[in-house]
Amino acid sequence: MFKRLAFSLGAVLLTGTLAACGGGNNNAADNEEIDTLVMGFIPSQDAGEIATTAEPLEEFLSEELGIEVQAEVMVDFSGLIEAMRTQQVDIGFLNPFGFVQAENRADVEVILKSVRHGEDSYVAQYTVPADSPIESIEDLLEEEGLVWAYADDLSTSGFLFPAKQLIDMGVDNLDNHFQRFSVGGHDNAIMQLIDGQADFATTFDDARDTLAGEFPDIYDDLRVIGYTDPIPNDTISVRSGMPEELKQDIVDAFMSLNDNEEMLAIMHEIYTWDGIVEADSEDYDIVREVFAEFEDDLAN
Structure with missing residues (x-):
């Protein structure tokens, strides 16, 4: 073929x-x-x-x-x-x-x-390094300049639903508030946290699974801080x-x-x-x- x-x-x-x-x-x-x-x-x-x-x-x-x-x-x-x-x-x-x-x-x-x-629905997930001071989605609103890793600007769970949620929670301008880092895949977004290149990542739930074989401690090293509403x-x-x-x-x-x-x-x-x-x-x-x-x- x-x-x-x-x-x-x-x-x-x-x-x-x-x-x-x-x-x-x-x-x-x-x-x-x-x-x-x-x-x-x-x-x-x-x-x-x-x-x-x-x-x-x-x-x-x-x-x-x-x-x-x-x-x-x-x-x-x-x-x-x-x-x-x-x-x-x-x-x-x-x-x-x-x-x-x-x-x-x-x-x-x-x-x-x-x-x-x-x-037949899922949620978007917010993930941070385990030692991060960020404890909740609300904490993301408190500090400007955090590096946000996600798959693609058109990714439903990677960007769009989290972006809408953050706007609804009070972020006036996403570009001014965060350093947006589009990395081309949910596994890549998680890798930015492992490599220390991002403060938080948004992905499907649970994108850590895609790297668990390579990084068996990933569930201890990365911590989930919240989710969006359900997405079809x-x-x-x-x-x-x-x-x-x-x-x-x-x-x-x-x-x-x-x-x-x-x-x-x-x-x-x-x-x-x-x-x-x-x-x-x-x-x-x-x-x-x-x-x-x-x-x-x-x-x-």
Whole structure:
């Protein structure tokens, strides 16, 4: 099976490289000719590891759908959204905010969402070094200049929900109050605390798990000081113009992972998913409220 790893931004994805593989020619006018589906991932850990880990999932879905499925690891959410808008990516593993933005910009449709620890929602977590004087989220408001590490400006749990919470708690200007440090992954945000490069990090709950194998004392060395309100879980979304029959086949194929221990183990390794359930756009109304807070800042 042809496999390729894309580490370019959305602008590079507009080239003919992907189109030559089939994904770029997928549209409502030639649905019957679809012979390749491209899945877009955003790295929550090392991108190369995700690409390798996803190979059995590619093969499984290809067999289930009777269509070649390719996994592409994108640099960031903006690149994935642009790739779905231009129909270079057919299936996107979008976080909640990424989905809301992609729905607005690219008319994508959510079909499924993840289950973790038996729940279809999660919270963002604030973490500090164990010896930090910071004891609570409220303490973050008391001192200016703290270094704040997080995955990405478009990360729902990494930045947007914590940012909204901090604003609601009284921070007038995030840029003036904190030194913001976007580091490209939740594991990287936690690493900034281990390396002493940040005062606090915001991630999904519990991002320490991603590094526990390498740092067995991480739960003693890093301390959780608080959480945000619940956030609906990550999505599996499809591009606009996806044929209804194929869309249902994709739903059925992913739902069958719930009865496949090997494939669930892969999803857990990629994104710590324990299961998959069907999803509707309305499930993400709370995310739209947060999006409205930052829409002007993130429009460009």
